[in-house]
Amino acid sequence: MENNFYEHKRSTRLMRLFWKAAGADRYILERSTYGDQVKYVCLGGIIMATGVMAAIAGGYAFYTIFEPKGNAIDSFQTVSGIEGSYDRTDIATAIKACIFGLIWGAIIFNIDRFIVTSTGKGDGTEAITRKELVGALPRLIMGAIIALTISKPVEIRMFKTEIDVALHEKQIQQQQLYKANIDSIFKGEIKKKELTQERFFKRIHDLDVISDTLRSRIAWENSHGGCKGKCLLFIDQRKQNQEEKQTIENDPEFKKVRSELDGLEKERSRKLAESDKVAAGLDGLLERIKLAHEKAGWIISIFVTLLFMTIELTPIFFKLMLIKSPYDYLEENIKELIKANQGIEIKHNYYPDGEGIERDLVINHEVLKMLKEKVKLLETQSELSAKAIDAWKDKKLQDIEEHPEDYIAEQ
Template sequence: MLKRFFILCSGADADILDSCSSGEQNKYAGIGATVFFTAVMAFVAASYALYTVFDNYFGAVFFGLVWGLLIFNLDRFIVSTIRKKESFLDEFLQASPRLILAIIIAVVISKPLELKIFEKEIDRVLLEQKNDLTLANKEQIAIQYTPAIAAIDAEINSLKEEVSTKETEVNNLYETYIAEAEGRKGTERIGKGPVYKEKREKHDAALAALVTLKKTNNDKIIGLETQKNELALAYENQIVNSQPIIDNFDGLMARVTALNELPWLPSFFIFLLFLAIETSPIFAKLLSPKGEYDFKLEDIEGEVKTWVTQKESQRRIVLDTDHTINDRVYSDLTEEEELYAYKKKIAREMMKKQQDAFYKRQTGIL
């Protein structure tokens, strides 16, 4: 039962193989088994690749099954259409387009399985890339907010500097009127005279202005600090909102790119393995000598070709004979007076009717 199934997979004619030896049947069963297991590997590879894209088991399995059946049909077609010829060069030229197709199929099958085999190494590369993307993302977002925050900080420092300058001025005025009262500066008279009162009033006015300035600038600083906090919160929210995009940076293309970052030699050998599996049925047919099945198939095809050629030749002869007979029949008819008189009568009546119709038409126009 299993042997019959693999023969079916090989694309060989089961009826012809039934009349062949067991060795010939085993050869084609082996070719069919290779075709079948290649399709199984294609199903597994496609299912994994599609799962990384859609993240859904049922969809991945369904489309993976469709892909596996497609590869099975292509491989079966490739193997079944190769015919043994007298020259190996002719056979190779016949199989060259199929070999190119087999190489393409091997690449498509091997790549998803490479992604699965080197999954841990790919995850490490993706982690490094995600970390780099996270840092780059923070820097890009910071570029949007840093100038505004820096401008707010500069304005806050300017307001604080204004208050500090005013405090220095008030302290100097305080020192001035105290020195005047102690007689150390100014009039150098001890006591609270008119000059002292004048300097005291100047200090008090500056102190009142300092209190007002402190309150005004403090309110402005509180507003600016609120704006600064809002900008910092918006910066953090934008980082949080964009981080899931970076965390989900593990799709099929990202994994293929990460795979290319790994050493190429192991991946290349896996590709060679699948290339050997995919092309082995073709090379098996190319390298094996003509077997019993090939001779019988060639005999059947030759018989059909001969029969078709014979029928085509017979149809051509029948057609030529029919043309010759028709020529003789019509040649004999041209010599019959009765047929001539009848056609002459018909022609005369037809000409009369045409003339009458022409006359009526011209009369109507006039």
């Protein structure tokens, strides 16, 4: 039958995509009003936009967490001598972040789609009653959590320049603090070893001073009468000094102290060389979120979060505020037709349960029909089996009367 009072708008591929995202029925929408079509296009568009934002935020958060750590500000020098900064993108991490972002966006998209499609239309009026709000509360909480996870990575990207500068300052402070701690840890142990070593060095120094004095005396004696008497005594004493010095240098305790001191110096140098790595470790997602709150202030931070929360929760409130339209009546009609075609009857508020709440009675006529047929078939089969057994019994009794010898065993 032709429709002369209303011409349905032809749906485009983009409209059908948004309808699918909103969980709407294309068959019904194409037979509904243009206003209904636009409503579900907007609803699907918000859900898809949320998924895209989640993909971008998730990918950026993944990259921030797993990117190679370094100074928050990498500087370079231009031809004119002016220093600037640039971001070094790690390709491998960026590819992984893109893959994770797509997966995360798909997860959030499907969760949002489920939340919106599972949210009813309330009482069909624009007003959101307390009962509707309580019923939608679990979905609102889930939506708020999703909005929070999306807003924070976007927030740290919005204030990246300010965060990088503040983070660079904190990294320098952390580096200096780390070096001071390392020095304080090794200083006491090194001082002990140096004092022990100093005792050996002092004796060696004293022996060197005495040997130098003896060498001068020996030279003077040689120039004034030859090497004899005192000169030979000086030579012998100098020789003893050299032997004692060599004994000290070969002393196991002296060698052990020197070895331990060298080991401590090397270990301290190695620890100090790690100061850059320790400072770079400060560059994490949590630290950036903290700095974003410090630099942006709590008002702007809350505003950004509320902005994304509004985008995330709008579809839920939107559905609660929807007034019943031709699409809803057509959908209910099709549902009733499907139930009738499948032999499903629902008697609403048919009986109260133990808590006094009225419950619906669901009657599945198709199931009852199959059940009755099955019961009748089993009863008929039982009746036929009984008749067959009786007939078999009569036949056997007749055979016994005619040929009893066949049924008696000889002893």
